[in-house]
Amino acid sequence: MIDDVRDLSVVEKKKILARKRFFKCLGQCIAGIVIATCACALFGLFMASDFLAAFKPSAVYKTVGLFVTAFWINALLFAGVYRFAGKDGKPVRDYWLCTIIAVITYIVSMVSSKMLNVFAMPLTLSTLVIIELIGRRSATLTTALVAILVIFTYVFSGGSYDISLVVAAAICNGLTALVVNFFVHKHYNRLKFLLMALFSPLIVQPIVVAVTLALGDVSINMFWHFVWSYGSAVAAALLFMPLVAMFEGIFNIADDFRLSELCNLSNPLLKRLASEAPGTFNHSLVVGNLAEACASAIGENPNMARCAAYYHDIGKLKAPLYFSENQSSYNPHDELIPEVSVSMITSHTLFGEILARQNKLPSEIVDICRQHHGTAPVGYFYRKALSLREDGELAVNKYTYAGPKPQTKIAAIIMVADTIEAAMRAFTPDTREEYVNRINKLVDEKVELRQFDECPITMGDIAVIKTTIIEVLPSIHHRRVDYDKRKKD
Ligand SMILES: [Fe+2]
Ligand SMILES: [Fe+2]
Incomplete structure (x- = not known):
């Protein structure tokens, strides 16, 4: 960055x-x-x-x-x-x-x-x-x-x-x-x-x-x-x-003709995602809307951003039930040690890349399948593993994605939109301030982890992306944010 x-x-x-x-x-x-x-x-x-x-x-x-x-x-x-x-x-x-x-x-x-x-x-x-x-x-x-x-x-x-x-x-x-x-x-x-x-x-x-x-x-x-x-x-x-x-x-x-063909929901890979991993499919559609808006806001190709978002998590097709958005009552991670859980979670980027190549997706999308988590740690399982340690010390590098970090602005947009969509789905803010702070914190965490070091995105772009998501996300989630709890009080 x-x-x-x-x-x-x-x-x-x-x-x-x-x-x-x-x-x-x-x-x-x-x-x-x-x-x-x-x-x-x-x-x-x-x-x-x-x-x-x-x-x-x-x-x-x-x-x-x-x-x-x-x-x-x-x-x-x-x-x-x-x-x-x-x-x-x-x-x-x-x-x-x-x-x-x-x-x-x-x-x-x-x-x-x-x-x-x-x-x-x-x-x-x-x-x-x-x-x-x-x-x-x-x-x-x-x-x-x-x-x-x-x-x-x-x-x-x-x-x-x-x-x-x-x-x-x-x-x-x-x-x-x-x-x-x-x-x-x-x-x-x-x-x-x-x-x-x-x-x-x-x-x-x-x-x-x-x-x-x-x-x-x-x-x-x-x-x-x-x-x-x-x-x-x-x-x-x-x-x-x-x-x-x-x-x-x-x-x-990946010109606009090809991208619009790939975004067609009757595309075999998207159909498979919808039937085998419906939670991931819905998540991808929402990330697509966010990414498209962000790409337009910073002058990138919105069609590419939407298309990349639709396919970014296809790697989860290998084991859909290991991802929370596809679980109902049974959680296979309850029977696994954190190390195994992390390897199951992080491998979806590599498998996504392989699946994207097999399906001859454009190289930009293949790269984003691999890069969209960068080298960020899987926080939940790292904390779980840490809690099981008696000495309270544990190297984080075994609990991180393999990378590489996002190499393009669109890959960075997908990383931000993906993180925010996943985190905000389970988050109900009481005030607008709380809602804005949460989004700012999620993006700032990625900046602090230096996930944007290898792509040409600027701090100005990041600020625009934050503002766009803050404006667009409530309308996509169809959830009314109670902006002024004080009035209620
Ligand atoms: Fe992912
Ligand atoms: Fe995702």
């Missing part, structure tokens, strides 16, 4: 960790940069002119130029995607996804612009796919870099190509992607989606016509530019959904 109090040693430590993280990521992506550079440069040479002639001494400058440009573009793509991924993100996965899409888009753009029409480049489609899977900034960067590489390939190839038209086509494609992304929403019904996919690309078409006229190409070409530009935009609007689904599966990405 980044404390508001400046601690130089912590800042230095974070810088060293950030540097290590960058070079580790670069090591995992360097092969991609080299392969993509060679693929783009060789294909560019193949499309530009006589492939073998490009390796003769007379053409060495052009060939080296194309290789240098391709390398520069791929290195910039890595740097940009790494920067945009942020501390909580997955830069290696994002980089490989962007690179694969960029190389395919470049190859198809070169082929389609030479064989069909310069406006038939699939830049709109690739932009829409990356916006949905990663984000606008990475999509804009990838599209811009692919467009630059296409333009440079035309420049290196010489010949009679109109570079201005290639530049105009690339810009129009990018603009169309932004317009389509603005108008076509996944929440539409099918008819509205189709209508928007058909009509939103028309907004950019006047620019296509104007550019063609400005370049003095007043002929049948103008008609074909319009047809190809509009046709490729409509195809992109209709095709990006299946492509998103395909890349989601390959890269195990």
